[in-house]
Amino acid sequence: MTTLFDRHRLGGLELPNRVVMAPMTRGRAAAEGLATPSMAVYYAQRATAGLIVSEGVQPSLVGQSNPGTPGLYTDEQVASWRPVTDAVHVNGGRVFAQIMHGGRVSHPDTTGLRPLGPSAVAATGTVFTPTGPQPAPVPRALETAEVPEQARSYADAARRAVDAGFDGVELHGANGYLISQFLSSNANLRTDSYGGPVTHRIRFAVEAVAATVEAVGAARTGIRLSPGGTFWGVQETEIPELYAALLTELARFDLAYVHLEATAEEEVLVELRRAWPGNLIVNPVLPMGPKQTDRTAADHWLGLGADLVSFGRAYIANPDLVERLRTGLPIAPADEATYYEGGDLGYLTYAAHQYTA
Numbered sequence: 001m002t003t004l005f006d007r008h009r010l011g012g013l014e015l016p017n018r019v020v021m022a023p024m025t026r027g028r029a030a031a032e033g034l035a036t037p038s039m040a041v042y043y044a045q046r047a048t049a050g051l052i053v054s055e056g057v058q059p060s061l062v063g064q065s066n067p068g069t070p071g072l073y074t075d076e077q078v079a080s081w082r083p084v085t086d087a088v089h090v091n092g093g094r095v096f097a098q099i100m101h102g103g104r105v106s107h108p109d110t111t112g113l114r115p116l117g118p119s120a121v122a123a124t125g126t127v128f129t130p131t132g133p134q135p136a137p138v139p140r141a142l143e144t145a146e147v148p149e150q151a152r153s154y155a156d157a158a159r160r161a162v163d164a165g166f167d168g169v170e171l172h173g174a175n176g177y178l179i180s181q182f183l184s185s186n187a188n189l190r191t192d193s194y195g196g197p198v199t200h201r202i203r204f205a206v207e208a209v210a211a212t213v214e215a216v217g218a219a220r221t222g223i224r225l226s227p228g229g230t231f232w233g234v235q236e237t238e239i240p241e242l243y244a245a246l247l248t249e250l251a252r253f254d255l256a257y258v259h260l261e262a263t264a265e266e267e268v269l270v271e272l273r274r275a276w277p278g279n280l281i282v283n284p285v286l287p288m289g290p291k292q293t294d295r296t297a298a299d300h301w302l303g304l305g306a307d308l309v310s311f312g313r314a315y316i317a318n319p320d321l322v323e324r325l326r327t328g329l330p331i332a333p334a335d336e337a338t339y340y341e342g343g344d345l346g347y348l349t350y351a352a353h354q355y356t357a
Contacts, residue, residue, distance in 0.1 A: 033070050047088050060153050063102055223258055251277055270305070284297040
């Protein structure tokens with residue numbers, strides 16, 4: 001029987017275990033989207049994970065969603081990431097950069113630019129800005145001729161990620177951000193070849209993946225998806241058909257992995273496991289939902305065919321999470337008030353378990 005602590009081959013990497021640190025926004029980047037020395041310490045502390053997936057990294061200024069997030073679109077940003085990836089590797093770890101284009105989930109107060117989207121439809125609710133939450137603005141709908149440039153932005157960032165020392169990249173195709181918006185049936189009201197039927201709605205995702213594979217290779221490329229997720233007000237119709245069609249197209253590329261969130265019924269996700277011939281990472285709980293991934297949920301999904309299991313919030317307060325899972329040690333709680341407040345409090349202040357005689 002497969003366990004969390006078995007080795008596994010992922011693309012060009014040999015993972016010592018099947019525990020993945022999921023991407024989590026922490027809002028600690030410096031001005032101009034630069035990675036910091038504290039980020040190097042944070043990720044290095046968690047290097048015992050089989051794989052770390054970084055927080056979302058914007059591929060362009062217009063792609064930035066939240067304040068305080070890092071980028072991979074300038075030479076200075078690339079240079080700032082190198083000490084981070086070096087620290088992970090020195091500590092024996094492996095790290096992918098999550099490339100996240102916010103699309104309509106952004107604000108001019110954050111970027112100085114009007115957000116872009118598949119259609120001129122605002123996200124539901126408020127978005128984060130430097131002065132606090134504000135209503136999501138109506139984005140500018142991309143012209144058909146502009147769409148390929150946004151797809152290529154993932155590839156451009158992927159090249160920079162590899163230059164910065166990352167082992168690969170994960171395209172953020174989930175949680176209501178740009179790729180997810182194109183997959184949606186209410187954020188995407190287009191009538192051209194990028195909207196309408198399933199075969200058109202998956203086109204942007206496929207083009208972004210194809211460009212990234214061409215840029216850095218399939219073994220360095222993964223994608224995260226949230227079938228049926230309703231983040232920021234996105235809705236999807238024909239969910240099983242939509243994602244089966246998408247996975248069929250993506251299977252042509254022999255990607256490092258697909259990373260599924262548990263945003264649909266279990267039977268839907270199991271069918272997608274059957275449809276996907278490659279490595280599958282599963283995040284077994286709803287992101288920011290009431291439960292956190294634990295050993296029981298991880299073992300359940302390994303039994304259902306997942307190759308690896310990602311843990312999000314449990315990694316915030318438990319840099320030694322692999323050891324805690326292995327030995328049955330308690331999982332320490334995190335202080336939610338410090339998730340995004342900046343500084344090292346609630347970031348570098350969580351220690352590994354202290355054994356007593």
